[in-house]
Amino acid sequence: MRKLSDTIARLGALKAQNASYTAGNDCPPENLATLLGFGSNPGVLQAKYYIPKHLPQGAPLVVVLHGCTQTAAGYNHHSGWSELAEEEGFALLFPEQQRTNNPNLCFNWFQPGDARRGSGEVLSIRQMIDAMVLIHRLDRNRVFVTGLSAGGAMAAALLASYPEVFAGGAIIAGLPFGSATTISQAFDRMRGHGGPSHVVLQRALRGASDHQGPWPRISIWHGSADKTVVPSNAESMVGQWRGVHKLDERPTYSKTTGVIAKQVWCDPSGDAVIEINMIAGIGHGTPIGDGLGVAGPYMLDVGISSTREIARFWRIAQSDGKATYVRSASTAGKRPPPKPSDGSAVHRRHPASKGSGVQQLIEDALRAAGLMR
Numbered sequence: 001m002r003k004l005s006d007t008i009a010r011l012g013a014l015k016a017q018n019a020s021y022t023a024g025n026d027c028p029p030e031n032l033a034t035l036l037g038f039g040s041n042p043g044v045l046q047a048k049y050y051i052p053k054h055l056p057q058g059a060p061l062v063v064v065l066h067g068c069t070q071t072a073a074g075y076n077h078h079s080g081w082s083e084l085a086e087e088e089g090f091a092l093l094f095p096e097q098q099r100t101n102n103p104n105l106c107f108n109w110f111q112p113g114d115a116r117r118g119s120g121e122v123l124s125i126r127q128m129i130d131a132m133v134l135i136h137r138l139d140r141n142r143v144f145v146t147g148l149s150a151g152g153a154m155a156a157a158l159l160a161s162y163p164e165v166f167a168g169g170a171i172i173a174g175l176p177f178g179s180a181t182t183i184s185q186a187f188d189r190m191r192g193h194g195g196p197s198h199v200v201l202q203r204a205l206r207g208a209s210d211h212q213g214p215w216p217r218i219s220i221w222h223g224s225a226d227k228t229v230v231p232s233n234a235e236s237m238v239g240q241w242r243g244v245h246k247l248d249e250r251p252t253y254s255k256t257t258g259v260i261a262k263q264v265w266c267d268p269s270g271d272a273v274i275e276i277n278m279i280a281g282i283g284h285g286t287p288i289g290d291g292l293g294v295a296g297p298y299m300l301d302v303g304i305s306s307t308r309e310i311a312r313f314w315r316i317a318q319s320d321g322k323a324t325y326v327r328s329a330s331t332a333g334k335r336p337p338p339k340p341s342d343g344s345a346v347h348r349r350h351p352a353s354k355g356s357g358v359q360q361l362i363e364d365a366l367r368a369a370g371l372m373r
Helices: 004-017 019-023 072-079 081-088 120-136 150-161 183-190 198-207 232-245 306-314 358-368
Strands: 046-050 061-065 091-096 143-148 168-172 217-223 253-257 260-266 272-279 286-288 299-301
Touching: 046 072, 046 081, 061 072, 061 081, 061 120, 061 150, 072 081, 072 091, 072 286, 081 091, 081 306, 091 120, 120 150, 143 150, 150 168, 168 306, 198 232, 217 232, 217 286, 217 306, 232 260, 232 272, 272 306, 286 306
Parallel strands: 061 091, 061 143, 143 168, 168 217, 217 272, 286 299
Antiparallel strands: 046 091, 253 260, 260 272
């Protein structure tokens, strides 16, 4: 067992390392609204959102999770998500961590009570999604999630815990679901030490829900020189998701374009369902560029926008001038509406609130779906 003094030293190093990270979030332009009364909120998270002008009914929803020491507004500003949402016509939800939950504003992806279906932070985010879909009349079949670092690891937890909710996910410099259950394990896994085998990770994913498919399509982004969350975690995520997608170990095809080495796994119909984008020579952060987003600490201008490329992979943004959201033959008509969760809101940090009007409507819908008591 790792000594307590070693863990404390690691925490101190992480705090010092992230000092400049916080500076990159000072007073970013605030164009996000606050979502209130979205449910019992057992994880005690805050929720921000962005709705483009003239958003059509039935638009997609993208859930964006910031990294440690970041804020929702800061990550949005640097990543360019709201700019792209305005261009392409989709809604954005930004769950936001609070210091009372984690002093460094990290999502608690390594805490089972926050990463398990029906409890903690993942249930809070699930409730936010339901509220956004209900209020803004969004498409339940086109809900996606992405995140950086701890936000990426929490995105992986959401995809595992609620696979029926998401059509796709994108994990940037993150870690696989179930790879750590304590803070000491989290530090070890970030450095590539002692992680579970692909078989164990596949078992954790299948055990996270009773879902039998179809499964979300997964885009993974990582810097080849990342020393904070080492690149072997990207390979572990592929190993975890290959199982449910029934894919071979070897990718369907690989290609290198500029600084990006891409590996793609396709289903029998030829549809890309898992991809890794390894960015040569960069460290820990979100790749930006191509005229979208703003460089800053851990927001790395490499001449390509992961934000735009992720949206293209999900088929909610244009590629080569053509709208690309078309269901593949293998999935057309097969994704049922998300099933109600078990609703067991364990790891609760405060009692459910009561409301009236729109809030009461949201709460009634959440109770009917089993997402709130």
